[in-house]
Amino acid sequence: MTEFHRNVRRSDGLAFYCRQCAAQRSETSRRKRGIKERRQSPVPVPDGSKWCPSCEEIKPLAEFTRTKAKRDGYHSYCLPCHTAKGVASKVRHHGSTREYHLRHRYGIGQAEFDELLAEQGGVCAICGAADPQHVDHDHRTGWVRGILCFNCNGGLGQFRDDPVLLANAITYLKGTTWRRALIHPGVYRISSSTRGRPPSRSS
Structure with missing residues (x-):
């Protein structure tokens, strides 16, 4: 009984071929399918x-x-x-690891990437930086939205692609950033924020 593998699909619970014959048939099948013979170490391999x-x-x-x-x-x-x-x-x-990455991660190839980038004028769809290399996609649908630079792509990710958070960030910046206000041709006045506090003298 120990000369046969177990096979629960057979009435006697044992494989049709003995272990030695089954191994030979398996090796023959592997050779026919173009699988090379399994190589082994010429010297004993220590534990670990x-x-x-x-x-x-x-x-x-x-x-x-x-x-x-x-x-x-x-x-x-x-x-x-x-x-x-x-x-x-x-x-x-x-053809390349880049093509594999684009296909596997976003479902597009380098040709589609180049086409999207050309439609954007060869620049980041948000800030206009040259030669962006990052694919932006909707994490819920997987739909590719455009090609972004590293900073813009990372920024959207940090804000979790949430328009509300991005709008809040814009409102926050408008209320805390120093702005130049034109009061006369060629004359500007710096308007300070109404929130926060100025830097200390030691800054």
């Missing part, structure tokens, strides 16, 4: 370590990413190799 088949080095488990998909709880490749393979996969399937 793992062999990376990419760089062929034995490294501490701390240098491997955790995953529930593997029996030992760690990815096959070490962190540098895992990252490099991820980048290579994104480039192979999407």
